[in-house]
Amino acid sequence: MLVVAIDVGGPDKIGWAASNGRSGTGADLASALQDVADALSQGIPVALGFEAPIWTPRRDDLKRITSRRLGAEVTFNRAWSAGAGCGAMGAALGLMPWCFSQIGQHTKERLATTSPLSFEERAKGLFVWEAFVSGHAKATSHMDDASLALAAFQARDLRAPSDVPDEPAVNLAAALMATGWRIDPWEISAAGHVVAAGM
Template sequence: MVAVDIGSVKSPSKFAWAAFDVPIQDTIAEGKDPNSAVERLAVGLADDRQAVLLLESPMSIPVPDADDTGWRWLGRAREGEGNRPWSAGAGAGVLATGLAQTGWMLSRLAAATPEVIVTTQPDQWQAGRARLLLAEALVSGAGKPVAVAAGQHAADASAAGRALVERLRDGSPLASDVRCAPHNPLNLLAATALWAGLALNPGELHNDVLVIRVEPIPEHP
């Protein structure tokens, strides 16, 4: 599994990734550029294995019903985002950056592993119907980790990965912490995967993505 903290790739890089081998929560590799992230993800998919690409960027947005009053809800936060909505300054900025960077990474992945079946739906992945799960991480507010020697971005990527590993350890069905309901989801991850040429069910364009929200580390007395 590869967890990515989306950010500018201009030096000094604000992009970071961390790789994990479930069910172990220790980082097995890390880096600061999209190319090495794709290379590590391809390693995880080798020999018909399953993998996850977890991206810290808004990857689904709510679109209200197209009626006379639906426009009043445009830009509202998703359920579960709290005071960190996708449409606020920071969220909107990383969404735009994330689309470009995700498009590039998935295009590279499509060239390297053209046969891989991809999904944004955790039930499909856990049932073995797809080898790659694309998902979103939310690392903000009280859930933001303390910066490590490698920097805040590396800490965020690592925290996102550990949060997902923790949920995968017992094999329970994965549930999203953030949803577009009661509005219609526009699945940006599915759209980007299809644009990149990956094999994904087009019906997922209208489904929520899995969002893993990083919770604060409990304080010990």
């Protein structure tokens, strides 16, 4: 499996790290996505993580619609709706479709999921996950944050619980659909899988 973690931000605030030993910034992110496309074309499964909230709660109680998700957000006292979380999520709204389009230009393999169980069962395609690097777990550079996210993912079994428990959600997996990837429609309303560094 190839694993890539991207620390999300504007073009000058992107860092990435991959399990093939490569890492970089926004200036060479396209080369990392080429590696993803090449792996998918060779039948190698790929796990691509974005360090930003990529799913948001879908709640009935108006008073709780911007409240923290549980798990890591409680541990690190960082809500998805706080300033940094909203900023990263806003950047991800632009970056994720760009990444998926870049990958899709170089491979015909367009099967994707945000479910670790589906990914493990299929043993192929693209798995999109959420990296959570915050508080005392943060490093000094965007590339280092991506490296921490990568290490956290590699240290975890895919069947381990998400570091933010599931609840009804709106999932940015919609960006996959918008860019021509095949993904089960139910995933749009399901929580994604979160891996937190330092948990």
